[in-house]
Amino acid sequence: SVSAESIRPSDDPNDRTIHPKSEEVRKRINVATTLNLLFKFLDRETKEQVIDAMFEKIVHKDETIITQGEEGDNFYVIEHGMFEIFVDDKLVLVVADGGSFGELALMYNNPRAATVKAKTDGILWAVSRDDFRKTITNAMNRQRKTYESFIRSVSFLSSLDKSEITKLAEALEPFNYECGDTIITQGEPGEYFYIIEQGYVSVCKVEENGIEQQLPNLSPGDYFGVELALLNDQPRKATVVARSPVRVAALKRDAFVRLLGSVMDIFRRNAQGYNMNSESSSNSYTITHYDNN
Ligand code: 1OR
Structure with missing residues (x-):
């Protein structure tokens, strides 16, 4: 049972302060x-x-x-x-x-x-x-360490140095989705850039002529949502839907521009491939990138 008086914390991490509440x-x-x-x-x-x-x-x-x-x-x-x-x-x-x-x-x-x-x-x-x-500082440090090793495993981020990895790990935010959830919707404004940590997503794009184009699924280590920075605040260019339970590491627009400047060339190259030849092969088709490794 819980006493009405709060219990003082000590150095023992298992000691817990409890202020009883209804x-x-x-x-x-x-x-x-x-x-x-x-x-x-x-x-x-x-x-x-x-x-x-x-x-x-x-x-x-x-x-x-x-x-x-x-x-x-x-x-x-x-x-x-x-x-x-x-x-x-x-x-x-x-x-x-x-x-x-x-x-x-x-x-x-x-x-x-x-x-x-x-x-x-x-x-x-x-x-x-x-x-x-x-509680909170501990959890954030654990999360940051997990993100640091995740970032090291992602191929399109391999050019980042140690301090860039630390800064990126501090800025990433976790989001979880159920199978079937829409993560981004074509035509809507966007605030986040996403890297897939777990699960896979489908990418669907409605062309100007109204024809729906299903693009290859994306899986862990792939990214989507680059519209924010590359295309000057243009709305989302495709709809991305979770096809399993999905966990993403998300980056707010300002952090994306600030921290992934050095990776921007990769995004630009992939997006350019799309602009030049929209029927092109799978690794350069859209601002949602398919990592072909
Ligand atoms: P703290 O423990 O330093 C003051 O106590 C709190 O104000 C701080 O934690 C933050 O929680 C909060 N710069 C500094 N502290 C801020 C800021 C801020 N915003 C909220 N706090 N800036 C505003 C950023 C939009 C930077 C201004 C240059």
Whole structure:
């Protein structure tokens, strides 16, 4: 049974802090964290541990939650409210329900990089530094290591050096799909570039004349969704559907342009092959690339 008092964490990674909560509160936190990037890296059990370790913090309009330059104590998830983030007294960002802040100082052992103030009354869920490091930092480090070895195994990324691999591993985000899920839809705007980690997908393109063209399936190590950078924000050029359970490593547009600049030539070559000869062979047919190795 769980005591009403919280249990202090120690150096033992198996020691867990538990702030008891009702099922209803756990559900509210679950809703608040579903879209949060930091929580995407967590398996179910670790996410439960984070929720166990959370404690509620009620805040009032104009309250300062974090002061730039100070030592980090907690990480915060916003259940409700609007929060302004200032770097050197300049407003850089406003975050609201489902967002979070305060992870940087805890992850990197740095002073707070920004000041955070409540713009409205609000409810926050706080995780202490110790608990944050045991759960979220650990999970992210594990994920980064997995990504580093995955990147080394992907042929079109073989030109990246060690520091480029590290940066890319930090920027990749995991997404999972069920068989039959549509991952991208032709004609829609896109925000992500994808590399397949597990499973395979079908690629279908409707030509201008209305004829549907089925392209070869893509499998682990292949990529799709290069439209973002190569074609100046053009909409998706094909529809990609999961044909098995699929796991992808996804890269947001800005990170894609910043981190894969050196690989861009490969993308360009494959896309060019397509432009010059749309009936061409399988390794150069479209902006969705088929790795022919
Ligand atoms: P922290 O622990 O350093 C302040 O405490 C928090 O503000 C920080 O973690 C982040 O969670 C959050 N620069 C620095 N901190 C930011 C920024 C930010 N945005 C949110 N935080 N910039 C804005 C990026 C859109 C960079 C401005 C140059």
